[in-house]
Amino acid sequence: MSEKQLTEMDYAEFQELMDAYITRSSQQDDALPAPTFLELLFDILSQRVQNVIRLEGQVINGELVLTPTEEETPVQVRGNQILLGDWQVIVTLKNDKLQPV
Amino acid sequence: MRIVIPGAFTARHQDVLTRYLTDDRLLSPAEWQLLYQGVDILDTAQVHTDAGMGTFRQLYHRHIDVCFATSYLERLLALEDVETQSPALMAEFARRIAPHLQQAGLLLPDVPLTWLFYIYCVYWWQNFARGYAFEVQIVRDLRASGVKLYSHDIRDPVERRSVADMVVLNLTGDVKTSTYFLRSASSLGLPNDFYVTRLWTGGEHRLLVVFQKPTAWEKIDGDTVEGRLSDLLRLLPRPVRLQHDDVVLVVIDYATWKRRVLQVQRKEQDDE
Numbered sequence: 001m002s003e004k005q006l007t008e009m010d011y012a013e014f015q016e017l018m019d020a021y022i023t024r025s026s027q028q029d030d031a032l033p034a035p036t037f038l039e040l041l042f043d044i045l046s047q048r049v050q051n052v053i054r055l056e057g058q059v060i061n062g063e064l065v066l067t068p069t070e071e072e073t074p075v076q077v078r079g080n081q082i083l084l085g086d087w088q089v090i091v092t093l094k095n096d097k098l099q100p101v
Numbered sequence: 102m103r104i105v106i107p108g109a110f111t112a113r114h115q116d117v118l119t120r121y122l123t124d125d126r127l128l129s130p131a132e133w134q135l136l137y138q139g140v141d142i143l144d145t146a147q148v149h150t151d152a153g154m155g156t157f158r159q160l161y162h163r164h165i166d167v168c169f170a171t172s173y174l175e176r177l178l179a180l181e182d183v184e185t186q187s188p189a190l191m192a193e194f195a196r197r198i199a200p201h202l203q204q205a206g207l208l209l210p211d212v213p214l215t216w217l218f219y220i221y222c223v224y225w226w227q228n229f230a231r232g233y234a235f236e237v238q239i240v241r242d243l244r245a246s247g248v249k250l251y252s253h254d255i256r257d258p259v260e261r262r263s264v265a266d267m268v269v270l271n272l273t274g275d276v277k278t279s280t281y282f283l284r285s286a287s288s289l290g291l292p293n294d295f296y297v298t299r300l301w302t303g304g305e306h307r308l309l310v311v312f313q314k315p316t317a318w319e320k321i322d323g324d325t326v327e328g329r330l331s332d333l334l335r336l337l338p339r340p341v342r343l344q345h346d347d348v349v350l351v352v353i354d355y356a357t358w359k360r361r362v363l364q365v366q367r368k369e370q371d372d373e
Binding site: 018027036039 | 115116118119122123125128129130133134188189191192195196199210211213216217219220223227228230231235278279280282283286287290291298299300301302303307308312330331333334343345346347348
């Protein structure tokens with residue numbers, strides 16, 4: 001049964017597969033082999049680091065206005081708001097005004 | 102009922118998912134990546150019924166998380182020995198999922214695409230259940246060892262979703278099983294200062310380790326040895342500085358980390 005694909009199973013075989021999975025996964029933790037985990041973790045983090053989106057900020061009439069430096073970006077920018085998937089990032093200036101350095 | 106699986110979910114994803122359910126110890130790193138990718142794609146699969154449309158993720162939340170999570174966590178927290186008693190509790194709750202979905206009309210023997218939703222639910226439930234069992238074990242162990250920490254209340258559905266599970270030495274930390282750690286790293290990066298996790302080193306051996314940002318380790322000790330990913334197991338329990346491209350993390354075994362944290366906390370207490 002273990003070599004069968006889901007599409008080749010009948011419901012009784014599928015139930016058997018799931019019952020065995022529940023038994024096994026309840027008794028074992030999900031610790032990955034150390035080399036596998038390290039490879040995946042650093043690959044994921046490296047890929048994130050490569051995905052850089054650059055925005056420029058200007059204060060116009062006291063309001064922060066962000067603009068992408070490239071024409072096409074995977075994020076939407078509206079004024080001081082950045083929309084990324086389900087996330088909305090709102091950037092405001094501390095104390096609501098620019099401070100002299 | 103109509104189920105729409107995104108086209109990005111291919112036969113290869115389904116194949117690796119079946120192999121994972123059968124025996125996950127046989128998966129290669131590339132297959133693990135494929136598995137995580139496939140499950141992520143299923144987040145947006147749609148179930149259309151007379152009552153409306155819901156994605157797998159939304160329906161999981163409505164039918165599994167809302168119905169089972171808090172009662173599972175209360176039972177988990179009532180266990181005296183989480184390590185030995187939690188497997189039976191996890192299995193008990195996981196076996197409630199099929200009848201619950203059948204009653205809701207979301208698992209139908211003659212509609213194999215509903216099986217995929219059931220797999221999705223059991224996959225995330227087991228990861229949820231194991232993740233919190235691990236977190237409770239670690240928090241109890243730290244407290245029993247005398248480490249001072251603030252931890253979130255996992256019975257509170259809002260607090261449970263906080264990015265950090267605990268604060269130690271003003272450092273935010275998370276206790277994550279492998280799957281949750283990688284999913285979190287993929288979607289959020291590593292927003293916390295440290296992460297306690299568990300690695301499999303062959304046979305029955307598990308290794309508890311702490312992944313930290315270099316700045317977090319500097320606050321505790323700072324001393325490291327340079328290592329490569331392939332050297333880590335050989336270099337532990339020493340604190341190992343791993344760099345891959347621009348990513349730098351310090352990894353140390355959990356017992357050593359705990360001991361160093363205790364030393365810093367005791368010194369702070371003596372200085373007061």
